[in-house]
Amino acid sequence: MTVSDAQLAAIYQELILDHYRRPRNKGALAGADARAERRNPLCGDEIVLEVAFDGDVVREARFSGRGCSISQASASMLTQALRGRTRAEAEALVRQFSALVHGDAGAAGDEGLGELRALQGVARFPARIRCATLAWSALDEVLRGA
Amino acid sequence: MSSSASLHSGATPALIAPLAAPLPLAPRDAFPLLAADPALRYLDSAATAQKPRAVLDALRHYYETANANPHRGAYRLSVAATDAYHDARARVARFVGLRDADCLLFVRGTTEAMNLVAGSWGQAHVGPGDEVVVTRMDHHATFVTWQQLAHARGAAFRIAELTPDGRVDLDHLASLLGPRTKVVAFPHVSNALGTVNPVREIAALVRERSDAIVVVDGAQGVPHLPVEFDRLGADFYAFSGHKVGGPMGSGALLGRRALLEAMPPWQFGGDMIAFVGDEVTTWNALPHKFEAGTPNVGDAVGLAAACDFLAGLGMDAVIAHERALVAAAMERLGAIEGVRVHGPAADQRSGVVSFSMADVHPHDLATILDERGVCIRAGHHCAQPLMRSLGVPATARASFWVYSDAADVEALAEGLESARRLFAA
Numbered sequence: 001m002t003v004s005d006a007q008l009a010a011i012y013q014e015l016i017l018d019h020y021r022r023p024r025n026k027g028a029l030a031g032a033d034a035r036a037e038r039r040n041p042l043c044g045d046e047i048v049l050e051v052a053f054d055g056d057v058v059r060e061a062r063f064s065g066r067g068c069s070i071s072q073a074s075a076s077m078l079t080q081a082l083r084g085r086t087r088a089e090a091e092a093l094v095r096q097f098s099a100l101v102h103g104d105a106g107a108a109g110d111e112g113l114g115e116l117r118a119l120q121g122v123a124r125f126p127a128r129i130r131c132a133t134l135a136w137s138a139l140d141e142v143l144r145g146a
Numbered sequence: 147m148s149s150s151a152s153l154h155s156g157a158t159p160a161l162i163a164p165l166a167a168p169l170p171l172a173p174r175d176a177f178p179l180l181a182a183d184p185a186l187r188y189l190d191s192a193a194t195a196q197k198p199r200a201v202l203d204a205l206r207h208y209y210e211t212a213n214a215n216p217h218r219g220a221y222r223l224s225v226a227a228t229d230a231y232h233d234a235r236a237r238v239a240r241f242v243g244l245r246d247a248d249c250l251l252f253v254r255g256t257t258e259a260m261n262l263v264a265g266s267w268g269q270a271h272v273g274p275g276d277e278v279v280v281t282r283m284d285h286h287a288t289f290v291t292w293q294q295l296a297h298a299r300g301a302a303f304r305i306a307e308l309t310p311d312g313r314v315d316l317d318h319l320a321s322l323l324g325p326r327t328k329v330v331a332f333p334h335v336s337n338a339l340g341t342v343n344p345v346r347e348i349a350a351l352v353r354e355r356s357d358a359i360v361v362v363d364g365a366q367g368v369p370h371l372p373v374e375f376d377r378l379g380a381d382f383y384a385f386s387g388h389k390v391g392g393p394m395g396s397g398a399l400l401g402r403r404a405l406l407e408a409m410p411p412w413q414f415g416g417d418m419i420a421f422v423g424d425e426v427t428t429w430n431a432l433p434h435k436f437e438a439g440t441p442n443v444g445d446a447v448g449l450a451a452a453c454d455f456l457a458g459l460g461m462d463a464v465i466a467h468e469r470a471l472v473a474a475a476m477e478r479l480g481a482i483e484g485v486r487v488h489g490p491a492a493d494q495r496s497g498v499v500s501f502s503m504a505d506v507h508p509h510d511l512a513t514i515l516d517e518r519g520v521c522i523r524a525g526h527h528c529a530q531p532l533m534r535s536l537g538v539p540a541t542a543r544a545s546f547w548v549y550s551d552a553a554d555v556e557a558l559a560e561g562l563e564s565a566r567r568l569f570a571a
Contacts, residue, residue: 011513012568043509043525044539066539068507069569125513 010121011128012069020069025079029062034145036138040130045071049138051082058082058090061139068131070122075135077116087143094140101132168474171459171467172548178202180549187520187557192337192366192498192545195391197452204451205393208444215440217417231443234450235433241453242383243374244400248432251399251406252446256365257287259384259399260331262436263361264295266412267382267405268329271359274300276328279358281306281314282535283336286528288363292331301328308535312339312489316351323355330358334367334383338527338543339489340472340498342371349379359405365389369547370468370496372461375400390456392449396442406432413438456548464548468497471546471555475499478559483566488536497546500527503562506569508542514568515561522558 032050039046045067052059061079066072078097082090097116099107103123107113122132174180177196180188188196208230214221216228239247253259272278278296280289282305296303306319314332323330330352335342349360364385367373375383382405387396411418411429415438420428429435456464473492476499479485484504489495503511508524515522523543526533533539544558 012510017569043507044530044533045507045509046539068509070510125516127516128509128513131509 011125013118013121015115015118016069016073019073019076023063023072023076025060025062025076027062027064029060032062034142036141036145038134038138040067040071040134042130043068045131045134047071047075047135047138049075049078049135049142051139051142053087056086058085058087063135067134068128070119070128070131071134074119074132077119078135078139081114081116082139090139091143094136094143097136098133101129168467168470168552170549170551171463172198172455174549176200177549183519185519187518187554189544189546189550189554189558190521190523191369191547191550192340192389192496192543193523194388194394195369195547196549197393198391198455200455201391201393201448201451205444205448208447213444216443217434217441227443230447231441234443234446237450238398238446238453239400241457242368242385242398242400243376243378245376246403249401249403249406251401251433251436252441252449253384253397253399254395254442255386255388255397256285256363256384257291257386259382259397260287260291260361260363262399262412263359263382263384263401264291266409266436267359268292268295268299270410272296272299272301272328275326276301277304277322277324277326278302278329279304279306279319279322279327279331281319281332282308283312283314283339283341283529283532284331284333285337285363285365286530287365288331288333288361289529289531292329295329302326305531306332308532311491312336312341313494314341314343314348316348319348320351320355323352323358325356327352327356327358329361330356331361331363333363333365334373335364335370335496335498336489336529336532337366337498338529338532338541339500340366340495340545341490342367342494342496345378345380353379366496366498369456370461371465381405387445387449387452390449390452392452393445396445396449398449399436403432406436409436411435411438415439417441459548465496467548468546468550469493469495471550471552472497472499474552475544475546475555475558478555479562482559482562485562488541497550498543499545500541500543502538502541503565506565508540510569511542511562511565514565515558518557518561518564520554520557520561 029050033053035050037048046065048064051061061082063075101122108120212226212230214223214227216231218224236247239250278292304322359381361382362380364383368385369389383400388394418438486502488500512524525540
């Protein structure tokens, strides 16, 4: 039981629960330059990601939708992490985040990921990786389409 | 007098356990996967059942003693395979109360059975201006199959709504029936809510008001309830072997002979033909007309073994066992803060408890429970139209079967209490 609770703490960290309870940058983004939607057909979770750029740099990102704590916290953290990054930096972040939740040790040690590292525990829950990457998949579309 | 002796003997725990906290109906030891993992609390039997050792033994015995291509009969081993296949059909038919065993078609499961009825009977009889009726609680296997058939044939697609406690609204269903209704399809038991539908009553209602065929999705019926097809009033009844404890990829469609004989073949190939000319082919008799290609003899044998296993327990005992567990679970879960149990009262269900916890997504519940060795389903249960009417994107679902017991209910409840604490912190 204590082992199990400790493992749970690795996925349900206070930081994740905090983003779930009080999501940052949630709601529509007026003047967005790009928008992408994702659904998880397994559970009906939905994410809409909207991004506004200043030239090559992300000015603001916001999300809306509904879902589990992992998908919502991941989207919330994404919007914070994205602000001020260039497109190339954002693309690199998408790749590094994917590596993180797939259990890559290098990504887990990358301090450049900041708060996002709280989601590394997802790697031990294969059924939940898709929850964590839902918003990131939307961001990938935004970056490729923009 | 003897009761106090029993209490101290330690040999008769069944007398000590209260009825509200049942022991397994069949011992975990009879299921190798459960026997190998005593801590596992498997509460997803509505998705697929764990397999009795008797089923696994039957599969092995068939492949080790009788495996050959049946219906080719040139040598004794092929005759043995043919006999095993026919014997399996007879035993499964008997288990589901179908006297005319040739009207039992082996298929890959309920989904294939539903596609067979729609693809054969539906394509031949449903046309523009006709109406096809399903219910809000249908599984996608039924819902989507008939929705697409209706669209393809220019027919209207109608959905019978549910009562607030998750039963088919019979008044609404009746209002949808008329001379243009060609098909009425519904589940014997809802996979998402556990609601047991009154098949005979619905079939009678359909006969009274239309000439429609009555198609029953029995995927959640046969594993949990006594089924007697010949007295149900249905035209077609489908179920999946893997939910009965049989092999995955096995299943059966039961149909009335007059309908099956008049229906065109659904798939073409070997075994289903009588004579193949250069221009014209004639069809084999039932059941072969609908079983093109080398049949899945091994899994039919396994399915028959599963039916024998359940017959040995008695289906009246199975449903009574499940309802005792459901009643205990509904009471225990209902007392946890924020938990809402969906669907009707325990005595109108099979062993399914679908629920939500306020502010905690079902996927999070499933992960937290999984960490405690408790397996539940989280999602839309292949019933998105139903989820919309419940006003939730998904639910968590615990389902019981013959090996489930009070410890399963307690592990579920403790896991949910732990989730409540984690998310409330």
